[in-house]
Each structure stands twice: as structure tokens, then as C-alpha cells.
Amino acid sequence: MEAADRAEQFIPAGLASLRIEADEVDLAVMSAAHQMFWPAIRALLSLELGDLEPERNPDLSRAPEKA
Amino acid sequence: MNPLDLSLRGQAAAIAAGEANAAELLDATLARIEERNPAINAVVATFPEESRSMLAEAPDGPLRGVPVLIKDEWPLPWRAQRFGAAELLAPTAPGESGPYRALRDAGAVVVGVGNMHELGAGSTGNVSVYGAARNPWDTERCPGGSSSGPAAATAAGLVAGAVGADGLGSVRFPAAYCGLTGLKPTFGRSAMAGHHMEAVTTLIVSGPLCADAADCRLLGSTLFGEELAAGAASGLRIGVVRDTVSEDVTPEVDEACGAAIEALRTETGGEIREIELADLDAATLAGILIINAESLGGVSPERLNDLDPGISPINRGFLKYRMLLPAAAITQAERVRTLMRRRLAALFEEVDVIAWPTIPAVAPPLEAPLVELPSGTQTADQANVRGAALANLTGIPAISVPVGFGSEGLPIALQLQGAWGADELLLDAAEALERANGRRWVDARPPLAQAEPAGA
Numbered sequence: 269m270e271a272a273d274r275a276e277q278f279i280p281a282g283l284a285s286l287r288i289e290a291d292e293v294d295l296a297v298m299s300a301a302h303q304m305f306w307p308a309i310r311a312l313l314s315l316e317l318g319d320l321e322p323e324r325n326p327d328l329s330r331a332p333e334k335a
Numbered sequence: 336m337n338p339l340d341l342s343l344r345g346q347a348a349a350i351a352a353g354e355a356n357a358a359e360l361l362d363a364t365l366a367r368i369e370e371r372n373p374a375i376n377a378v379v380a381t382f383p384e385e386s387r388s389m390l391a392e393a394p395d396g397p398l399r400g401v402p403v404l405i406k407d408e409w410p411l412p413w414r415a416q417r418f419g420a421a422e423l424l425a426p427t428a429p430g431e432s433g434p435y436r437a438l439r440d441a442g443a444v445v446v447g448v449g450n451m452h453e454l455g456a457g458s459t460g461n462v463s464v465y466g467a468a469r470n471p472w473d474t475e476r477c478p479g480g481s482s483s484g485p486a487a488a489t490a491a492g493l494v495a496g497a498v499g500a501d502g503l504g505s506v507r508f509p510a511a512y513c514g515l516t517g518l519k520p521t522f523g524r525s526a527m528a529g530h531h532m533e534a535v536t537t538l539i540v541s542g543p544l545c546a547d548a549a550d551c552r553l554l555g556s557t558l559f560g561e562e563l564a565a566g567a568a569s570g571l572r573i574g575v576v577r578d579t580v581s582e583d584v585t586p587e588v589d590e591a592c593g594a595a596i597e598a599l600r601t602e603t604g605g606e607i608r609e610i611e612l613a614d615l616d617a618a619t620l621a622g623i624l625i626i627n628a629e630s631l632g633g634v635s636p637e638r639l640n641d642l643d644p645g646i647s648p649i650n651r652g653f654l655k656y657r658m659l660l661p662a663a664a665i666t667q668a669e670r671v672r673t674l675m676r677r678r679l680a681a682l683f684e685e686v687d688v689i690a691w692p693t694i695p696a697v698a699p700p701l702e703a704p705l706v707e708l709p710s711g712t713q714t715a716d717q718a719n720v721r722g723a724a725l726a727n728l729t730g731i732p733a734i735s736v737p738v739g740f741g742s743e744g745l746p747i748a749l750q751l752q753g754a755w756g757a758d759e760l761l762l763d764a765a766e767a768l769e770r771a772n773g774r775r776w777v778d779a780r781p782p783l784a785q786a787e788p789a790g791a
Contacts, residue, residue: 278659288655288658293652294652297648298652309620309624312668315617320670321673322670323673326672328522328755330730331680331754332680
């Protein structure tokens with residue numbers, strides 16, 4: 269319920285700010301997606317990665333250069 | 336044997352040796368598609384005139400005269416891709432894509448376009464503007480996605496090989512569900528030109544779906560534009576991870592994959608090493624976030640307010656939800672990518688391959704693509720992506736190899752992942768696994784592929 273409550277606030281506000289229209293079915297799908305992804309996104313944002321900086325324009329066909 | 340039922344390399348060799356007539360093979364392939372496709376909805380377009388023109392002009396390449404299917408993800412000179420959807424949110428037009436050119440230059444004949452999960456956004460193949468594709472092993476089951484049609488068509492013997500695409504497992508899932516071998520190449524090694532996301536994607540690659548590793552080597556060499564030389568895979572150091580990807584799987588998947596890993600070790604005279612690979616959940620989410628962000632290029636709110644009504648409700652809603660993803664999470668996802676690439680680079684100093692199940696459970700029903708796992712009931716998409724995203728996120732190659740059947744007669748598959756550029760080693764390892772189990776799983780055919788046409 270808690271996650272659903274957040275979705276009820278977050279999704280309509282986000283859509284309104286971007287002027288994206290949504291019907292009831294859209295909102296139901298988005299609510300389900302939000303409940304699935306949002307806790308994981310919060311966990312991702314909380315992941316402590318120290319001072320790790322992302323590779324700049326990494327060549328994904330090769331191993332990374334040594335940090 | 337009917338040339339239609341030969342392997343991809345067998346068809347190529349038979350034509351080269353004058354033992355099979357390429358024009359007759361093309362006609363027979365088109366007839367078989369007409370005969371068997373209604374049961375699986377794997378092929379969404381054929382174009383006999385264009386296919387015959389390709390054959391007439393085919394150079395004397397390694398696939399001369401061999402019919403191949405291509406996923407609805409690249410344009411052909413006579414047909415734009417539809418991406419399995421009522422509309423594509425990116426500009427699209429007929430043209431010579433990279434995979435098309437690679438096939439043409441190898442002498443292959445593009446015989447049709449394969450169905451796919453709508454917008455590439457699913458691991459099951461049960462949602463498509465063309466209608467769901469069906470699994471030849473049980474037509475009430477999902478064939479896997481998003482390369483659903485290429486896999487189902489190859490498993491049902493409509494063609495001996497097909498070109499798919501893999502952005503978060505989309506070659507490996509359908510290969511696993513349909514009992515095929517599927518290679519997700521190292522990022523950047525296989526032909527991608529003409530894909531509507533080519534300029535922005537850092538995850539999607541083209542890849543072959545075939546019955547076995549030798550056919551994947553042949554079709555892969557075509558897509559790579561270089562020969563994928565065979566080796567021995569001796570003394571293979573096999574890394575195994577004790578984590579959700581290997582443990583939250585059904586007992587029959589656990590048993591079959593465990594036996595396959597041990598068989599691979601024995602066959603190669605290698606060893607099994609338990610390894611640590613932390614933050615796999617974060618890596619999975621990072622892959623999902625990045626591919627969703629990349630696919631938003633050029634998508635405006637106005638565009639989303641004017642979607643074709645033929646787009647499925649689930650993708651309509653999710654397309655709009657994508658717009659709300661926080662930029663900070665995308666940035667963090669890129670940091671996770673760097674973290675996992677560095678960890679993998681270190682791990683591949685200790686092991687040659689990392690092995691875990693491609694899919695945690697066999698193909699679920701089309702009507703309700705859910706899987707029952709030790710952790711509980713999950714959507715197949717949620718469960719499948721956990722084992723696939725790492726390779727796309729980091730760029731490493733991966734291969735799915737059939738290793739058994741579940742109690743319902745549906746295929747089970749093992750995934751092997753290697754270091755950047757180790758595509759050849761993965762094919763070698765897959766061939767070693769085939770030898771180890773007497774080719775029992777790669778030579779198995781679904782009932783549909785054993786059927787003879789009425790009156791034959």
C-alpha cells in the first residue's frame with residue numbers, strides 16, 4: 269500500500285509536469301511499474317560507490333582500462 | 336535427408352557440393368513456412384520475389400543459397416522494420432541494414448521476417464502487433480523474446496538459422512525457451528547498421544540463433560564479418576556464482592544446469608571455481624535504466640499523447656512511465672556499469688567463463704507468463720532479466736546452450752559468459768558441452784519439426 273500511495277502522488281504529478289496524458293489503463297500500468305522499479309531505484313541511488321567515476325566513452329568491446 | 340532438415344552448415348555444404356539445388360531449397364522453405372507457420376506465428380512476412388532475386392545474384396560465399404530469417408528489427412531494401420509494434424517511435428524506412436548486407440555478401444537468401452515481442456520490451460514473445468509467436472515445443476507456451484519469431488521458426492525447422500537481436504537477453508531467452516543455441520556477441524563485433532537505435536545504443540547487438548554451436552559459428556562469422564575460428568576449450572576454468580541468478584531457479588533447472596557444468600568441466604579437463612560477483616541486482620537495474628533512457632531519444636510528450644492505438648496497453652503505459660525515470664538514477668547506472676566492468680575484468684583473470692542458468696524456469700504459458708520460483712511467483716520478465724542484463728551492461732559475450740528438458744518436456748538452458756572478445760571461446764565451450772552430452776539436447780526436435788506435410 270505504501271508504494272502504491274507514493275505512485276498515486278508521483279505519477280500524476282510527473283505526468284502533469286510534462287503534459288503527458290494518461291487514461292486509467294495507462295495509470296494502472298505505470299503504478300505497477302512504479303511499485304516494481306521504484307524501491308530498486310532507491311536502492312540503486314543509495315548504493316555507496318565511493319569516488320568511483322564512470323568511464324568516459326567506454327569502449328564496450330574491450331575490457332576497461334585499469335582504474 | 337530432406338535438405339530442409341539439414342543444419343545450416345549442412346545446407347551450405349550440400350548446395351556447394353551440388354547435392355542440393357538452392358532454388359528448390361528456397362521453394363521448399365517457403366512451402367514449409369506456409370505449412371507450419373500457422374501453428375507458431377513465427378514468420379510475419381515472406382517476399383518470394385525478392386528472395387529469388389537475392390538467390391539469383393548470390394555470390395559464392397559461405398552461405399550461398401541458404402535461406403535465413405531476420406528479426407523484425409532491421410530494414411530490408413524492400414521493407415522497413417516494424418519492431419513488432421503498430422508504430423515505431425523512431426524514423427524508419429526500407430534500406431540495406433548491416434545484417435542484410437552481411438547475409439547478402441555471404442550468399443544467403445533472406446526468406447522472411449521473424450516476429451518479435453512488441454518494441455523489444457519483453458522476454459516472452461507473447462505481445463506483438465502480429466499476435467503472439469508460439470513455442471514449437473508446446474504452442475500454448477511462450478517462445479521467448481524479444482527474438483521470438485527467429486527462435487520459434489528455427490526450432491520448428493522452417494529455417495536452419497535466424498538473425499536476432501539482444502539488448503537485455505533477447506537472443507538468449509528465446510534460444511533457451513525453444514531449445515536452441517543463441518549467441519549474444521561482444522558489443523560492437525556483429526553487424527548493427529540500420530538499426531533504429533544504432534547511434535545511441537550501448538547494449539543491443541545482433542546475434543545468431545541456430546540449433547547448435549557450429550551453426551552459430553557459421554552465421555556468427557557472417558554477422559561479424561570475420562571467421563570465428565574453432566578452438567579446443569581445454570582446461571576450462573568455469574566460474575560459478577552462488578547468488579539469485581543461480582539459486583532462485585526451479586529444481587529441474589538447478590539440476591540440469593549443475594549437471595551440465597560438471598559435464599563441461601569433465602569434457603574440457605577443467606575446473607569449477609566459486610566466485611563472488613556482488614551487486615548483480617544493481618547491474619540488472621542499471622541495464623534496464625540505460626536501455627530505457629537510450630530508447631527515449633526524440634520522444635516528446637506530444638508524441639506520447641498521440642500513440643497509435645495499436646500499441647499494447649502495457650507498452651503504452653510503460654512508454655509514459657519511462658519519461659519519469661530520474662536522471663540521477665541513469666548517472667548512477669553508468670557508475671554501476673564501470674564498477675561491474677572492472678569487477679569482470681578482474682574475474683576473467685581467474686576464470687575463462689562464468690556459468691549460470693539462462694532462464695530460471697521453463698517457458699511459461701502464453702496466457703499468463705508467470706514463473707514459480709523458490710522466492711515465489713514472479714513475472715517471467717522480472718525473473719529472466721536477472722541473468723541476462725550483465726552481459727549487455729558490460730559488453731561481454733554470452734551464449735545460451737540447451738542442457739536438458741523439464742518435466743513438461745520444455746527445454747532448459749545454461750548460459751556461459753566470457754571476457755570481451757571471447758566469442759570464439761564460448762562457441763568452443765558450447766561445442767564441448769554438446770560432445771559431453773552426446774548432442775542429446777541440440778539434436779532434439781519438437782513434434783512440430785518432425786511432422787511431414789499431408790500426403791508426403
